[in-house]
Amino acid sequence: MAMVGNLSNEQAILAYTNAVRARTLDMKIISAQRQGIIGFHVPSQGQEMIQIAISMLADKEDLIFGYYRDLAMLLQRGVPLSLIYDQLLSNSNDLQKGRQMPDHFSFKEFNFSTVQSPVGSHLPLTVGAAYSMRYTKKKGIVITTFGDGATSTSDFHAALSMASVFNLGVLFICENNGWAISVPTSKQTKTDIYKKGAAYGIPGKRVDGNDLIASLAGLQEAFDYVRSGKGAYLVEALTYRIGPHSTSDDPKKYRVDEITDGSENDPIRRLENLMLKMGVVDSASIQSIRAQAKEEIDKTLEERMSIPPTEPSSIFDDVYEKPSWIQEEERREINDSD
Numbered sequence: 001m002a003m004v005g006n007l008s009n010e011q012a013i014l015a016y017t018n019a020v021r022a023r024t025l026d027m028k029i030i031s032a033q034r035q036g037i038i039g040f041h042v043p044s045q046g047q048e049m050i051q052i053a054i055s056m057l058a059d060k061e062d063l064i065f066g067y068y069r070d071l072a073m074l075l076q077r078g079v080p081l082s083l084i085y086d087q088l089l090s091n092s093n094d095l096q097k098g099r100q101m102p103d104h105f106s107f108k109e110f111n112f113s114t115v116q117s118p119v120g121s122h123l124p125l126t127v128g129a130a131y132s133m134r135y136t137k138k139k140g141i142v143i144t145t146f147g148d149g150a151t152s153t154s155d156f157h158a159a160l161s162m163a164s165v166f167n168l169g170v171l172f173i174c175e176n177n178g179w180a181i182s183v184p185t186s187k188q189t190k191t192d193i194y195k196k197g198a199a200y201g202i203p204g205k206r207v208d209g210n211d212l213i214a215s216l217a218g219l220q221e222a223f224d225y226v227r228s229g230k231g232a233y234l235v236e237a238l239t240y241r242i243g244p245h246s247t248s249d250d251p252k253k254y255r256v257d258e259i260t261d262g263s264e265n266d267p268i269r270r271l272e273n274l275m276l277k278m279g280v281v282d283s284a285s286i287q288s289i290r291a292q293a294k295e296e297i298d299k300t301l302e303e304r305m306s307i308p309p310t311e312p313s314s315i316f317d318d319v320y321e322k323p324s325w326i327q328e329e330e331r332r333e334i335n336d337s338d
């Protein structure tokens with residue numbers, strides 16, 4: 001039977017479907033941002049394959065410290081679309097009660113820790129989390145993703161150093177999309193990112209993050225290494241940011257797009273072509289996956305938009321065990337001004 005890599009047909013189709021869902025969702029969010037429905041967005045387009053590969057290999061008990069561009073990873077991990085929209089909309093169903101910028105997700109049930117805004121600041125936390133997991137004899141490893149720009153922060157180096165010295169189970173995965181906003185990777189580093197592990201005694205490898213099968217094969221070795229208790233591992237996944245850094249950015253000012261949505265070198269198109277070649281899907285099933293994704297993504301946004309926003313007075317919740325009289329007074333003022 002023809003197969004895509006070592007994947008069953010079901011696994012390949014699920015991965016493809018989630019990549020298409022992520023791409024479609026991304027475009028929907030940008031459109032909603034332009035209409036003033038969602039405040040801000042950091043697109044994940046182009047980076048879907050490495051993210052899907054990470055989720056395919058991660059176990060449920062593994063703790064993920066992702067970053068703001070990991071939409072496809074979340075979908076493949078099984079996070080419901082409705083919860084993603086609730087966060088983006090800051091509605092009253094938002095698990096973070098509207099206290100985070102859009103895309104700064106936190107899904108405890110899925111072992112996905114809160115996305116941090118300051119670049120690289122989550123990396124030292126992964127070391128603490130891995131230490132705690134070992135101390136409390138919890139199963140699983142810690143997986144973290146970050147951009148090429150994050151490797152220029154001191155937090156990256158502090159994290160690698162500590163993870164190595166304490167022999168901790170952290171899988172560091174750099175999603176090198178070639179850019180840190182308008183700064184190309186060549187202005188971040190003169191050496192290859194995956195080689196930086198060597199300075200800390202951490203093995204490193206580079207994978208083609210735009211190819212699902214290559215990503216899975218490359219990552220497997222890294223997962224096996226970390227799971228075996230040997231220590232941390234650094235993977236550099238070469239990928240590409242299709243489109244702007246965020247909805248506040250215009251990349252035409254500083255670059256020519258090398259990969260565009262739907263072009264032959266688009267990672268989703270590459271998987272699609274492979275699946276067609278292996279006879280895993282035909283063009284009718286591709287059309288149907290795409291149409292279903294669009295319908296689900298349009299319909300779910302409509303549905304979640306009807307949920308009322310987070311109550312402004314909820315800003316006082318979860319801060320003190322017993323609110324002071326000043327906070328009670330302020331809460332009353334907010335409620336009275338409604």
Ligand SMILES: Cc1ncc(C[n+]2csc(CCOP(=O)(O)OP(=O)(O)O)c2C)c(N)n1
Pocket residue numbers: 069117118119146147148149150151177179180181241245
């Ligand atoms: C400490 C810090 N410095 C600067 C910024 C502004 N900033 C936000 S994202 C970003 C670029 C990060 O690039 P990279 O790590 O490659 O991730 P990418 O956005 O390309 O996925 C910058 C400079 C920030 N959020 N935090």
Ligand SMILES: [Mg+2]
Pocket residue numbers: 147148149175176177178179180181
């Ligand atoms: Mg980058």
